[in-house]
Amino acid sequence: MVKSALQIARAAYQPKVPAALKGAVKAVDGEYTQSVANQEDVKRLFPNTYGMPVITFEKSNCVKEYPAMNVGVILSGGQAPGGHNVIAGLFDGIKAHNPASRLFGFILGPGGLVDHKYKELTSDIIDEYRNTGGFDMIGSGRTKLETKEQFDKGLEILQELNIKALVIIGGDDSNTNACVLAEYYKATGAGIQVIGCPKTIDGDLKNEQIETSFGFDTACKVYSEVIGNIERDCNSAQKYWHFIKLMGRSASHIALECALQTQPNICIISEEVEAKDMSLDDIVTYIASIVAKRAEQGDNFGTVLIPEGLIEFIPAMKRLIAELNDFLAKHDTEFKMIKRSEQRAYIISKLTKDNSELYASLPEGVARQLSLDRDPHGNVQVSLIETEKLLSEMVSKKLAEWKAKGKYVGKFAAQHHFFGYEGRCAAPSNYDADYCYSLGYTASCLIAAGKTGYMSSVCNTTAPADQWIAGGIPVTMMMNMERRHGEMKPVIQKALVKLDGAPFKEFASHREEWALNTCYVYPGPIQYFGPTEVCDQPTKTLQLEQKA
Numbered sequence: 050m051v052k053s054a055l056q057i058a059r060a061a062y063q064p065k066v067p068a069a070l071k072g073a074v075k076a077v078d079g080e081y082t083q084s085v086a087n088q089e090d091v092k093r094l095f096p097n098t099y100g101m102p103v104i105t106f107e108k109s110n111c112v113k114e115y116p117a118m119n120v121g122v123i124l125s126g127g128q129a130p131g132g133h134n135v136i137a138g139l140f141d142g143i144k145a146h147n148p149a150s151r152l153f154g155f156i157l158g159p160g161g162l163v164d165h166k167y168k169e170l171t172s173d174i175i176d177e178y179r180n181t182g183g184f185d186m187i188g189s190g191r192t193k194l195e196t197k198e199q200f201d202k203g204l205e206i207l208q209e210l211n212i213k214a215l216v217i218i219g220g221d222d223s224n225t226n227a228c229v230l231a232e233y234y235k236a237t238g239a240g241i242q243v244i245g246c247p248k249t250i251d252g253d254l255k256n257e258q259i260e261t262s263f264g265f266d267t268a269c270k271v272y273s274e275v276i277g278n279i280e281r282d283c284n285s286a287q288k289y290w291h292f293i294k295l296m297g298r299s300a301s302h303i304a305l306e307c308a309l310q311t312q313p314n315i316c317i318i319s320e321e322v323e324a325k326d327m328s329l330d331d332i333v334t335y336i337a338s339i340v341a342k343r344a345e346q347g348d349n350f351g352t353v354l355i356p357e358g359l360i361e362f363i364p365a366m367k368r369l370i371a372e373l374n375d376f377l378a379k380h381d382t383e384f385k386m387i388k389r390s391e392q393r394a395y396i397i398s399k400l401t402k403d404n405s406e407l408y409a410s411l412p413e414g415v416a417r418q419l420s421l422d423r424d425p426h427g428n429v430q431v432s433l434i435e436t437e438k439l440l441s442e443m444v445s446k447k448l449a450e451w452k453a454k455g456k457y458v459g460k461f462a463a464q465h466h467f468f469g470y471e472g473r474c475a476a477p478s479n480y481d482a483d484y485c486y487s488l489g490y491t492a493s494c495l496i497a498a499g500k501t502g503y504m505s506s507v508c509n510t511t512a513p514a515d516q517w518i519a520g521g522i523p524v525t526m527m528m529n530m531e532r533r534h535g536e537m538k539p540v541i542q543k544a545l546v547k548l549d550g551a552p553f554k555e556f557a558s559h560r561e562e563w564a565l566n567t568c569y570v571y572p573g574p575i576q577y578f579g580p581t582e583v584c585d586q587p588t589k590t591l592q593l594e595q596k597a
């Protein structure tokens with residue numbers, strides 16, 4: 050395989066780890082725990098793994114002997130920078146405990162466990178992937194491990210390979226399922242430990258105990274580099290408004306972090322839109338007002354950041370989508386018989402008044418996406434809606450109306466961008482390289498300590514790595530009961546942007562200034578070699594949260 054100069058140099062990088070992980074460790078039990086909410090329900094569903102104590106690893110003077118052990122690992126869900134380092138840390142950890150231990154990777158996600166597709170991860174393979182981006186060492190997938198049949202199928206291959214512990218690297222849903230699996234294997238006496246690791250660029254798997262999910266740092270830095278470049282282009286030509294949609298599923302953490310890094314003219318935060326019960330027209334008016342005010346100063350350019358999940362947070366859009374889902378499900382055959390050119394008018398005539406008016410106000414392309422692109426369950430695929438185009442077209446229309454009334458005098462030309470996939474497999478920043486390696490190594494310590502139903506945790510990560518604290522958090526501690534597909538289920542609480550949190554408050558205190566003045570910041574590319582203040586800075590979100 051041909052490698053770039055950076056890849057070759059980067060392979061030699063030694064991730065920094067918490068001081069406690071540098072030699073023999075001992076597991077210190079903290080307080081017994083309870084779930085964040087619905088304690089009785091969660092306790093009933095997890096009789097064997099509920100209430101366990103938080104674990105912290107401390108340096109130990111006594112070097113223990115550990116038996117050799119086979120361990121399995123799975124990458125689950127969307128790619129996130131640093132996944133390979135979690136596996137490298139896990140590999141080095143189990144080998145440090147006993148050089149005869151072996152690691153098996155299940156191929157293409159949880160499906161690999163169920164379908165018995167795996168490969169042994171030897172030191173040659175691991176060394177190829179140290180400090181690299183991507184999940185291609187073993188691949189990832191979105192199969193959900195949920196059913197008893199899947200658990201039993203998994204057990205067959207785990208027993209065949211004599212695997213005694215399984216590490217699942219995934220987001221909130223995958224870690225919830227890891228805990229269900231841990232409970233099942235404990236209840237049935239299968240003798241398999243299950244440990245989770247917090248992954249997702251979306252940054253929505255975090256709480257009192259887990260500071261951040263890995264990948265968020267690198268992805269935000271990649272997007273911020275490109276947003277900065279766009280801002281500079283924008284400020285050089287002074288003729289375009291750039292509408293930039295950012296990945297992140299529901300939560301707006303990525304958009305918020307990128308705004309803190311690049312100081313754009315506008316950043317919409319979905320959680321605020323919902324809290325203020327804003328309509329689509331409110332958002333359009335807000336953007337158009339800033340465009341108009343900047344135009345008065347002679348600035349016919351700017352940048353707007355839009356979180357991927359915005360549409361679902363606009364209460365009126367939610368209601369429209371719900372009615373459309375129902376209506377199209379019931380009248381699918383009839384709808385398909387209608388000529389394409391008449392479908393829009395047909396839908397307008399069938400919806401209830403408010404939804405019909407809102408649908409009629411949408412640009413043609415978006416209205417079409419709402420009625421045509423449905424997933425296998427018949428639901429509108431909100432993530433495919435080009436929100437950046439929807440907003441710019443509606444802003445353009447509003448400005449034209451204002452111009453006719455003499456309320457606006459500028460020129461408006463828009464460019465559109467969507468940043469998502471370009472950040473998910475980037476070579477991990479030093480932060481993610483160190484954090485991920487430490488998470489993987491910590492997982493090996495949890496395994497050696499005989500734990501199951503825990504998530505690997507590394508905290509205090511705004512301090513130098515030496516002072517990071519490694520440990521384990523019982524997954525049940527992060528759970529509450531939520532309605533999913535019509536049923537109450539135990540799930541890890543998803544972290545949305547908190548409007549009373551320090552990162553949002555910081556943004557809100559500056560946004561008026563950033564809107565009218567051109568205060569762009571150009572972060573530049575991620576640096577892997579050089580002074581620590583350039584290479585090792587955690588995200589602004591994390592720094593602000595830790596300071597608060």
Ligand code: FBP
Binds near residue numbers: 125220249296297
């Ligand atoms: P995870 O939550 O599984 O980490 O996925 C994150 C994500 O990148 C979201 O930001 C995005 O909406 C989604 O995956 C895209 O999914 P896919 O890779 O299936 O297109």
